[in-house]
Amino acid sequence: MNFLNRNFLQSEVRKWLNEGIITQGLADTLAQRYNLDQGREGSNLIIKTIGYLFIALALIVLIGSNWEEIPRSFRMILLLALTFLAHTGGYLHYKNGNENAATGLFFLGNMLFGASIILIAQIYHLGEHMPDGVLAWAAGSLAFALILKQRFLMMQALVLGFIWAGIEFYSYGVSMPFFGLFLLSSAYVLTKDYSPALMFLTLVAFFNFTFQIYYTALVGDSGFNWYSAEISVYPTYFVYIFTFLLIAFYGIFANFYNRYSPVVLSSTLLAGIIYLLINSVIEYYSIAIAPPTFVMVIFYAILAFLAIVAFMQRHFGFLAFCALYFALPWIFNPDLFSYEIQGDRVYFIEFINLISSVTVFLTAIYLIYQSSKTDSSAQLYAGICTMFAIALIRYVNLLGDYIGASILFLIFAVVMLVVAKFRSKKRSAQ
Amino acid sequence: MKRVLILLAIAAQITFLIGMYVNSLVPLYYGQEIKVKTEPIDPRSLFRGNYVELSYEFSLVENSRHFKNGARVYAVLKKGEDGIYALDKITEQKPSSGLFLRGRVAGTYGQRIKYGIEAYFMPKDKALELESQARAGKVVTTLGVLKNGRAGIKDIDLLDEANGQ
Numbered sequence: 001m002n003f004l005n006r007n008f009l010q011s012e013v014r015k016w017l018n019e020g021i022i023t024q025g026l027a028d029t030l031a032q033r034y035n036l037d038q039g040r041e042g043s044n045l046i047i048k049t050i051g052y053l054f055i056a057l058a059l060i061v062l063i064g065s066n067w068e069e070i071p072r073s074f075r076m077i078l079l080l081a082l083t084f085l086a087h088t089g090g091y092l093h094y095k096n097g098n099e100n101a102a103t104g105l106f107f108l109g110n111m112l113f114g115a116s117i118i119l120i121a122q123i124y125h126l127g128e129h130m131p132d133g134v135l136a137w138a139a140g141s142l143a144f145a146l147i148l149k150q151r152f153l154m155m156q157a158l159v160l161g162f163i164w165a166g167i168e169f170y171s172y173g174v175s176m177p178f179f180g181l182f183l184l185s186s187a188y189v190l191t192k193d194y195s196p197a198l199m200f201l202t203l204v205a206f207f208n209f210t211f212q213i214y215y216t217a218l219v220g221d222s223g224f225n226w227y228s229a230e231i232s233v234y235p236t237y238f239v240y241i242f243t244f245l246l247i248a249f250y251g252i253f254a255n256f257y258n259r260y261s262p263v264v265l266s267s268t269l270l271a272g273i274i275y276l277l278i279n280s281v282i283e284y285y286s287i288a289i290a291p292p293t294f295v296m297v298i299f300y301a302i303l304a305f306l307a308i309v310a311f312m313q314r315h316f317g318f319l320a321f322c323a324l325y326f327a328l329p330w331i332f333n334p335d336l337f338s339y340e341i342q343g344d345r346v347y348f349i350e351f352i353n354l355i356s357s358v359t360v361f362l363t364a365i366y367l368i369y370q371s372s373k374t375d376s377s378a379q380l381y382a383g384i385c386t387m388f389a390i391a392l393i394r395y396v397n398l399l400g401d402y403i404g405a406s407i408l409f410l411i412f413a414v415v416m417l418v419v420a421k422f423r424s425k426k427r428s429a430q
Numbered sequence: 431m432k433r434v435l436i437l438l439a440i441a442a443q444i445t446f447l448i449g450m451y452v453n454s455l456v457p458l459y460y461g462q463e464i465k466v467k468t469e470p471i472d473p474r475s476l477f478r479g480n481y482v483e484l485s486y487e488f489s490l491v492e493n494s495r496h497f498k499n500g501a502r503v504y505a506v507l508k509k510g511e512d513g514i515y516a517l518d519k520i521t522e523q524k525p526s527s528g529l530f531l532r533g534r535v536a537g538t539y540g541q542r543i544k545y546g547i548e549a550y551f552m553p554k555d556k557a558l559e560l561e562s563q564a565r566a567g568k569v570v571t572t573l574g575v576l577k578n579g580r581a582g583i584k585d586i587d588l589l590d591e592a593n594g595q
Contacts, residue, residue, distance in 0.1 A: 080447055087440040094436060113443045117450065122551045124454035124582060136446060143439040147432060172536065174500070 009034055052108035072123050079119055083112040094148075103150050110141040110156055131172070134164040138182070146185055149192040155201055158186050162205050165212065175216035179209050300326075321366065361387070361411075368419050372426065380419075387412055457582035461574030462529065464507070464515045468571040468586065469564065482550045482557045482586075484571060488517040488531065489548070491541040497522070498535065503543055504579055505531045514570060524579075532579030547573060547581050563588055 013030055016022045022030075090105030114137040121133055138160035145153035161182035168174050186202045303322055310318040367383030469485045488505035497503060503522055507515040507529050515529070520543070524530075533543040550571075552560070560569070572585040 076451065080444070083447070084440070084444055087443070091433070091436055091440065095433060109440075109443075113447070116447050120447065120450050120454060121549075124451075124458075136450075140439070140443045140446065143442065144436070147435045147439060172499075 052104055052111065055108060055111075075119060076116075076123065079112060079116040083109055083116055086112055099148075099150075103148065103152055106144045106148070107152060107156060110137075110144060110153070113137060113140050114160070131164050131167040134160060134167065138164050142182065142185060145189060149189050151189060151193045151195040151198045154186055154189040154193075155195075155198050158182055158198070158201055158205060162201075162208070165209065169212045169216075175212040177213065179205075183209060317366075321363075324362075365415055368415070372419060372422050384416075387415070454582060457574040457576050457580055458584055459574070461576045461581065463572060463584065464509075464529065464575055465513065465570045465572050466507070466515050468569045482552065482560055484548050484550055484583075484586075486545075486547075486571075488520065488533075489542050489544075491520070491535065491543060495520075497541060499541075501535045503533055503535060505533060505543065505545070507531065529575060530579050531575065531581050545581055547571070547583050550583055550586050560586070 009030075013022070013027050017024065017027045086105050086109035090102045090109055093099075093105060094102035117133045117137055121130075138157055141153065141160055142157040144150075145157045161179055165176045165179040168176050183202065183206055186198065186205070190198060190202065303326060307319060307322040310316075310322060364383045364387040368380060368387075371380035371383060466486055466488075488507070491497060501522065503520055504524055505520050506518040506525055508518045510516050531545045531547075533545040536542050536544050563569075568588070570587055571583055572587070573581045574584050575581045
C-alpha cells in the first residue's frame with residue numbers, strides 16, 4: 001500500500017475508533033495488517049538520540065578546547081576506537097533485531113566520526129578547505145541513513161549536508177548541486193519512515209538549495225553578497241511562499257491533514273517570516289529580474305498535480321485557488337509594474353507587495369473557513385498564523401500609510417470574530 | 431544484504447579516518463624542511479577550537495593579477511641569505527623542478543591563495559600570547575614540503591629564536 005493510502009486509512013481508523021464504529025481490538029488488527037502507526041513508540045528513541053547527541057557535543061567541545069594534557073596519539077586512538085565501538089555495537093543490535101538501539105548507536109558513531117575528523121584536522125594543523133571535512137562527515141552519515149531508511153539518521157545527515165553546502169555558499173560563494181542528492185535521499189526516507197521534523201527540515205533545505213543554485217546561475221562565482229541577493233531573491237520569493245501554501249492545501253485534499261499539520265503550520269509560519277525578511281531588505285524601488293524558467297516549471301508542475309487531485313476529489317473551491325495561483329506569475333510579473341529610467345528598469349515593489357499580501361490574506365481566510373467545516377484545529381491555527389504573519393509584516397512595513405494598515409487590521413479583526421461566531425454557533429447546534 | 435552494507439559503511443568511515451591521518455603525516459616525515467615568514471591573526475574555528483590563522487607573503491594575490499576562483503596555482507620559493515624561504519613568483523603552470531607550494535585561489539575580490547598551512551591550533555591563551563609577541567618581532571613557520579608542492583606545518587617560532595639569536 002502506498003503511503004498516501006496508508007495515511008488516509010490511518011486517519012479513518014482513528015475516526016472509526018473514536019466514533020465507536022470499531023473496537024480497539026479490530027483497530028489493532030487493522031493497524032497490524034496495513035502497518036499503520038497507532039501512536040508512535042519512538043519517544044524513547046528520541047530521548048536516547050538526544051542523549052547521544054549531547055555525548056557527542058561534549059566530545060567536540062572538549063576537542064575544541066584543545067585538551068593538551070592527553071597525548072595526541074592517545075586521543076587519536078581513543079576517538080578511532082570509540083567510533084568503531086559505537087558502530088560495531090549498532091551493528092550487533094541490528095543483527096539481533098533491536099533496531100531502536102542500533103539507530104541510537106549508529107547516530108553516536110556518526111557523531112564520533114565527525115569528532116575524529118575534527119581532531120585529525122586539529123592535531124595536524126590542516127588549514128585545508130574546511131567544508132571538505134564536513135562533507136566527508138555528512139556523506140559518511142548519509143550512507144547509514146539510506147541503508148537503514150531511518151528518520152533520525154536522515155535528519156543527522158541532512159543537517160550536516162546543509163551545514164556543508166551553507167559554508168561553501170556563504171563563505172566561498174560556490175553553490176553545490178551535489179546537495180540535491182541529500183534532498184532526494186531525504187524524500188526517499190520520508191516515504192519509508194515519515195516524520196514531521198524531517199519533512200520540515202527537508203522543506204527548509206529545499207528552499208535554501210534552490211536559492212543557492214539560482215543565485216549562482218544569476219551572479220556567477222563572484223561570491224555571495226546582500227546587494228545581489230536582494231535582486232535575485234525578489235522574483236523567486238513569492239513562488240516559494242505559494243509552494244509552501246500549496247503544500248498546506250495538498251494536506252487538506254489528500255486527507256492526511258492531521259498527520260501533516262505540524263509541518264503545514266511551521267512551513268506556513270516560515271513562509272511568513274521569509275516574506276517579512278525579504279520585505280525588510282527590498283527598497284521601494286529596486287531593480288529586479290523575472291523568475292527563472294526552471295522555478296516556474298516546478299511551480300506549474302506542483303500546481304497541475306494539485307489541480308488534478310482537487311478535481312478528482314470534487315473540491316471546486318480549491319480548483320478556483322489553483323486558477324488564482326496559475327495567474328500569479330502574470331499578476332506578479334515585475335515587468336508589468338515597471339518603467340525605464342536612463343536604460344535601467346525600475347519596479348514598484350510596494351504595489352507588488354500589496355497584491356501578494358492580499359493573496360496570502362485570501363489563503364488565510366480559506367484555511368480558517370476550511371477549519372470550520374472540518375473541525376480541524378490544525379487548519380485553524382495555520383490560517384491564524386498566516387494572518388498574523390501578514391499583520392506583522394504590514395506593521396513593520398506599512399501599506400504606504402497608517403490608515404491603509406489600520407484598515408487591513410480591522411478586516412483581520414472582523415474575519416476572526418466572524419469565524420469565532422460561526423464556530424460557536426456550530427458547536428451549540430451540535 | 432543490508433548487514434553487508436552496514437559493515438561496508440562502517441569500514442568506509444574508519445578507512446577514511448586512517449587515510450586522512452596518514453595523508454596529513456606524509457609531508458611532515460618525507461617533506462623538505464623549510465622556514466617561511468609568517469603573520470598570525472587569531473580567529474576561532476567553528477568546529478576545531480582555537481587556532482592561529484597564519485598568513486604568508488605568498489598568500490596574497492597582487493592587485494594587478496586575477497585568477498579564477500578555485501584555480502590551482504603554485505608559489506615558487508627561493509632561499510634567502512638568512513636561510514628563510516621567500517616568494518619568487520606565483521604561476522599557474524606546475525614547475526618542473528625547484529621548491530614550490532601547491533595552493534588554491536579563494537574568493538573573487540581581494541583574492542587569497544590557500545595552501546593548507548593556514549591554521550595552527552593551540553589553546554586560546556597561547557594563541558593570544560603568540561599574537562602579541564608577533565607584534566614585536568617576526569614569526570617563522572617551519573614547513574615540511576613534498577616534491578609535488580603539498581605542505582604541512584611542523585612548528586611555529588619567533589624569528590629571533592628561529593635564527594638562534
